[in-house]
Amino acid sequence: MPLTSAERDEIDAANASGRIPVVFVHGLWLLSSSWQPWRDLFEEQGFAAIAPGWPDDPETVEQAKSDPDVFAGKMVRQVTDHYAEAIDALDQAPVVVGHSFGGLIAQKLAGEGKNAVTVAIDPAQFKGVTALPASALKAGAPALLTFNHSKHGVTLTYEQFAYGWTNAVPEEEGRALYEKYHVPASKVPIFQAATANFNPFAETKVITDNHDRGPLLLIAGADDHTVPQSVVENEYRIQLKNPEVTELVVIPGRGHSLIIDSGWREVADETLEFVQRHVAR
Numbered sequence: 001m002p003l004t005s006a007e008r009d010e011i012d013a014a015n016a017s018g019r020i021p022v023v024f025v026h027g028l029w030l031l032s033s034s035w036q037p038w039r040d041l042f043e044e045q046g047f048a049a050i051a052p053g054w055p056d057d058p059e060t061v062e063q064a065k066s067d068p069d070v071f072a073g074k075m076v077r078q079v080t081d082h083y084a085e086a087i088d089a090l091d092q093a094p095v096v097v098g099h100s101f102g103g104l105i106a107q108k109l110a111g112e113g114k115n116a117v118t119v120a121i122d123p124a125q126f127k128g129v130t131a132l133p134a135s136a137l138k139a140g141a142p143a144l145l146t147f148n149h150s151k152h153g154v155t156l157t158y159e160q161f162a163y164g165w166t167n168a169v170p171e172e173e174g175r176a177l178y179e180k181y182h183v184p185a186s187k188v189p190i191f192q193a194a195t196a197n198f199n200p201f202a203e204t205k206v207i208t209d210n211h212d213r214g215p216l217l218l219i220a221g222a223d224d225h226t227v228p229q230s231v232v233e234n235e236y237r238i239q240l241k242n243p244e245v246t247e248l249v250v251i252p253g254r255g256h257s258l259i260i261d262s263g264w265r266e267v268a269d270e271t272l273e274f275v276q277r278h279v280a281r
Contacts, residue, residue: 001055001078003085014048015091020116020279023090024051025083027100027124028185029156029165031057031064034260038097038268045272047095052086054079061183068153068184075188076101076203080108087114093214095275099259100124100227101189103218104204107239110214111207117278119271120235121219122227122256124189126206127196129234153184168223168255173262181260208239215245215278219270221254245278 003011014021022042024035032051039049054074058064064071083105087094093116098106103123110118156164158178166174189204196202207213216239220232229250236248249270251258258267 001082003052003082003089006059007050007052007086008089010050010052011086011089014050015089017048019046019048021090021092021094022047022049022275023083023087023094023096024049025096025098025102025105026051026053027098027102028189029161029182030099030260031061031181031183033061034181037264038259038271041265041268041272045276047275050086052083055082058183061181064183065155068155069151071153071184071186072151073188074186076105076108076192079189080105080203083109084112084114092116095119095279097121097271097275098123100256101193103227104193104206107206107208107216107235110216111210113210113212115214117215117275118213119217119219119274121259121267121271122221122224123218123232123235124193124204124227125196125231126193126204126235127199127202128205128208128238129231130197154187155184156182164226165257166255166261167225168221168253169257169261169263174257177257177260208242211243213242213244215247215274216242217247217249217271217274219267220248220250221256221258222250222252223254224256224258226256247274 032053035051042049056070095117096106096115097119099121101124103120106118106120161178162174193204196204218236220229222229239246
């Protein structure tokens with residue numbers, strides 16, 4: 001799926017600015033618009049922020065909810081290639097910030113030598129990660145248990161969203177986040193991640209030994225049910241073998257909604273500090 005005209009316009013503007021670009025990569029059940037506060041913050045700090053969508057993503061949450069099947073069948077490699085195309089169109093290697101499956105994709109792109117600096121927030125597990133807590137299986141169950149219906153997108157109920165995403169915020173805020181941000185998603189990436197260690201050709205494989213990977217920060221929410229802290233720590237131990245800078249930050253009391261809920265700025269500040277510390281290299 002080629003880049004959209006809107007995505008190309010963002011890339012052209014970033015190139016014209018001469019600023020260091022920051023590419024934001026969203027995960028399942030969100031659209032790229034969920035990064036807007038982050039984009040504003042990084043723009044204020046002198047970066048050129050862009051947020052491509054996944055292939056075929058609708059422009060608005062309302063459009064997404066009215067046509068859930070537009071998300072069906074999207075696979076990790078297809079989405080990674082879409083972001084790689086965007087990065088290749090930039091004049092300089094970008095900072096890449098990803099959340100959830102976006103965090104996995106950010107690490108895949110880093111392993112392919114496309115990123116200057118990478119931040120993966122609550123990143124979905126890549127091939128070789130063996131930690132698989134019960135809470136992660138429960139959070140992924142809405143997709144895993146209906147995988148045979150792969151022609152359809154899956155929409156979480158509020159109760160499922162509350163367990164997997166907003167367990168660490170008050171219910172009133174959780175319901176508001178569900179209405180504002182939640183969209184249907186492809187079930188396939190969850191199945192790909194869950195079966196990766198049994199598949200020699202798994203699309204969730206990350207090249208962790210590329211010496212040109214660049215600095216990497218992994219951020220975990222300590223109360224995340226969807227990507228529990230132990231999963232991120234497992235990824236960190238694997239990535240730590242790379243000679244490049246690899247750091248881990250665990251944020252207490254935060255769940256999977258940490259990039260969109262009322263505490264997003266704490267996570268963004270951790271991200272920004274790491275990026276500013278390393279991007280000048």
